[in-house]
Amino acid sequence: MTVISSTKSTEALSFTLVAExxxxxxxxxxxxxxxxxxxxWWGPPTWPATFVKHEFTPGGEASYYMTGPEGEKAGGWWRITAIEAPxxxxxxxxxxxxxxxxxEAMGTTHATVxxxxxxxxxxxxxxxxxESEEQMGKMIDMGMEDGMKEAAGQIDALLAEHSRA
Structure with a gap:
């Protein structure tokens, strides 16, 4: 399995996923x-993502949606704040x-990769x-931890596929 740990900290208002x-x-x-x-790989296997915008530069924006098993769509956005490639x-x-x-009601999460x-x-x-313990609780209750583990679990196959190309 790719994911080696996932840790929640209500004190730090954080969730950390580590994969190798x-x-x-x-x-x-x-x-x-x-x-x-x-x-x-961004969405879990049952909720694949489609990126309609992906400006991969500091200050750039991305927009995407994930499509569920019944065809329902959940939208998301990113605002890139820093890039130090790679x-x-x-x-x-x-x-x-x-x-x-x-x-706005769902708040903003900040990700550092x-x-x-x-x-x-x-x-x-x-x-x-x-932003708050309440927001963190909502995200965890919505399945963020399992969803991120499942999403990251798809990366090995993608990396192997492209290394053979």
Whole structure:
């Protein structure tokens, strides 16, 4: 299994997912940088993502939706706050309505992604921080932890597929 740990901290208002891959840092960076690769794993298997906008630059925006098993759609957005290729990515993340506008009532999560070289392998740490304990509780209750584990569990196959190309 790709995911080696997931940790919730109500004191720090955070959720941390750590995964390791048999690919170098530059290759793992591509699964964030390339929207076609990103949408292959960003949602859990039953809720695949489609990115309709992906401006991968500091200050850039991304918009996407995930399609559920019954065809229902859930929108999301990112505002990229920092990029230090190929080691660090930071972005604000939130829910979007049918027109792609942020759903303020759901709040904003801040994600920090770090990629660490393990001698040809890569450790990816995704730290999500929340605005409040209430928001964190809602996100966890909605299945964020299992969803992120399932999503990250799809990365190995994507990396293996592209390494053979």
């Amino acid at each position: 891959f048999d690919a170098d840092v530059e290759r793992v960076w591509q699964i964030w940088e390339d929207p076609r690769q990103l949408e292959r 080691r660090r990515l930071e972005f604000d993340d939130g829910f979007a309505d049918d027109d792609g506008a942020p759903v 770090t990629l660490e070289d393990l001698g040809g392998r890569t450790r990816m740490t995704v730290l999500s921080t929340f």
